[in-house]
Amino acid sequence: MTIKIWKHFPREDLYECYQCARCTGSCPAMEVAPAYGPRETILKCLNLGHDKVVEDEKVWLCCTCNVCEDRCPQKIPISDLLVALRNSAARRGNIPTRLSMALELLAKTGRSMIVHQLDEMRAHHGLSPLPAAPVEELRDILKKTGRDEVIEF
Amino acid sequence: MRYALYLGCAIPIKYPGFEAATRLVCERVGIELVDLPFSCCPPPTSMKLVHYDSWLALAARNLCLAEEAGLDLLTLCSGCVNTLKEANHILKQSDSKRRKVNRILEDHKHQFNGTIKVTHILDVLYQDSVVERLLKERVRDVPLRIGCHYGCHYFRPPKIMYPQELSDAESYVPVSMDHLLSIIGVEPVEYSRKFLCCGSPLGANMDQDAGYEITRQKLGHIRDRNIQALSVVCPSCFEQFDMGQIVLGRKTKEKEKIPTFYLTQLIGLALGLSSKDVGLDVHRVKAKKLLESIEVA
Ligand code: SF4
Ligand code: SF4
Numbered sequence: 001m002t003i004k005i006w007k008h009f010p011r012e013d014l015y016e017c018y019q020c021a022r023c024t025g026s027c028p029a030m031e032v033a034p035a036y037g038p039r040e041t042i043l044k045c046l047n048l049g050h051d052k053v054v055e056d057e058k059v060w061l062c063c064t065c066n067v068c069e070d071r072c073p074q075k076i077p078i079s080d081l082l083v084a085l086r087n088s089a090a091r092r093g094n095i096p097t098r099l100s101m102a103l104e105l106l107a108k109t110g111r112s113m114i115v116h117q118l119d120e121m122r123a124h125h126g127l128s129p130l131p132a133a134p135v136e137e138l139r140d141i142l143k144k145t146g147r148d149e150v151i152e153f
Numbered sequence: 154m155r156y157a158l159y160l161g162c163a164i165p166i167k168y169p170g171f172e173a174a175t176r177l178v179c180e181r182v183g184i185e186l187v188d189l190p191f192s193c194c195p196p197p198t199s200m201k202l203v204h205y206d207s208w209l210a211l212a213a214r215n216l217c218l219a220e221e222a223g224l225d226l227l228t229l230c231s232g233c234v235n236t237l238k239e240a241n242h243i244l245k246q247s248d249s250k251r252r253k254v255n256r257i258l259e260d261h262k263h264q265f266n267g268t269i270k271v272t273h274i275l276d277v278l279y280q281d282s283v284v285e286r287l288l289k290e291r292v293r294d295v296p297l298r299i300g301c302h303y304g305c306h307y308f309r310p311p312k313i314m315y316p317q318e319l320s321d322a323e324s325y326v327p328v329s330m331d332h333l334l335s336i337i338g339v340e341p342v343e344y345s346r347k348f349l350c351c352g353s354p355l356g357a358n359m360d361q362d363a364g365y366e367i368t369r370q371k372l373g374h375i376r377d378r379n380i381q382a383l384s385v386v387c388p389s390c391f392e393q394f395d396m397g398q399i400v401l402g403r404k405t406k407e408k409e410k411i412p413t414f415y416l417t418q419l420i421g422l423a424l425g426l427s428s429k430d431v432g433l434d435v436h437r438v439k440a441k442k443l444l445e446s447i448e449v450a
Binding site for chain 2: 032062090098115134141
């Protein structure tokens with residue numbers, strides 16, 4: 001059930017971090033949630049262990065914008081760390097409701113979005129109806145990749 | 154020129170006007186589009202964060218459909234292009250990941266072979282031969298001061314999205330949309346925080362107000378430059394600016410709103426298509442007055 005974060009991000013890289021905060025300085029999530037930041041996330045992994053980080057809902061504030069990694073003078077693969085941390089958080093039940101609802105929709109319809117009167121709306125723009133996605137096939141793939149073990153609907 | 158058209162979810166379902174504009178523009182410039190039974194990409198902002206292996210397998214299935222048709226895959230969204238380019242890259246590089254994914258996909262008669270390229274409508278339109286065609290087909294200018302917003306996932310991480318463009322600092326920011334729009338008479342305007350996030354993923358996953366606060370700050374920098382309209386290549390960025398200004402307006406009481414266009418809507422207008430043809434009638438922030446001021450209807 002749990003995933004090995006350090007298989008997806010080289011643990012030694014945590015020590016490469018200067019703590020210069022160049023990443024956090026450009027982080028949009030930090031602008032609106034000052035307790036959050038990529039530098040802070042790395043520091044917490046070092047000081048408190050990643051277990052503490054994945055228990056905290058703040059790990060979901062990240063927009064995946066990748067600016068932190070782009071500007072990091074040490075070229076630390078911060079995005080890989082943030083993806084692995086959240087995969088681990090989800091396995092422990094730490095996942096925002098909005099996000100689990102979006103994934104439920106994906107499993108049920110093969111798409112991440114739904115609206116009423118879609119055919120009419122598309123016709124308004126001169127478009128034919130959208131064919132249904134191959135839901136059975138997608139569900140089977142999700143079952144075999146182990147998604148069902150992480151979130152069940 | 155022929156591509157498998159990858160629509161994604163948000164465009165055909167929420168913003169079909171962008172799809173209509175894109176199909177019309179492609180027809181006019183001689184790009185043939187083929188529809189295939191694709192599914193959700195899935196997004197780098199949702200499935201990838203929750204279950205990486207599922208993200209990779211579903212993305213691989215979409216890539217396989219294009220491979221089977223022998224066509225490069227054309228996306229219309231920054232999120233879709235990010236997922237599909239990255240998955241294509243990973244599956245080509247890693248034998249073990251490719252084997253794992255193929256073991257699952259073979260039950261559905263698919264096999265990832267790494268034979269196609271993933272691209273985005275902006276890059277397709279920015280090719281020399283298409284630009285030449287556009288110059289020939291253009292019937293009017295769209296002389297507006299426009300701020301381009303590319304969307305983070307369109308170009309980051311550059312080592313995967315645009316490896317051939319990397320600077321010495323291994324970084325990259327695009328200019329394609331600014332250049333492309335200038336050929337239809339647009340005045341592209343630089344602004345602070347141009348290459349930073351619109352706020353959408355934070356709003357979608359966690360906290361809508363916090364997401365819109367990022368948008369509000371970005372809009373402040375856009376207003377500082379007297380930008381008349383925005384151009385985007387991603388439906389999520391679009392929603393963040395279009396719907397976002399309506400939601401923010403309830404609190405800030407800001408009356409002057411800035412219309413947002415999807416790239417092919419602007420190109421379509423320059424090719425002589427009407428506002429209705431390119432789907433502008435359903436935008437929340439209306440562009441009607443602005444377009445009337447430059448005599449584009
Ligand atoms: S920019 Fe890089 S080195 Fe500096 S604090 Fe962030 S992760 Fe550490
Ligand atoms: S990827 Fe996440 S942590 Fe990094 S700058 Fe963007 S929002 Fe901040």
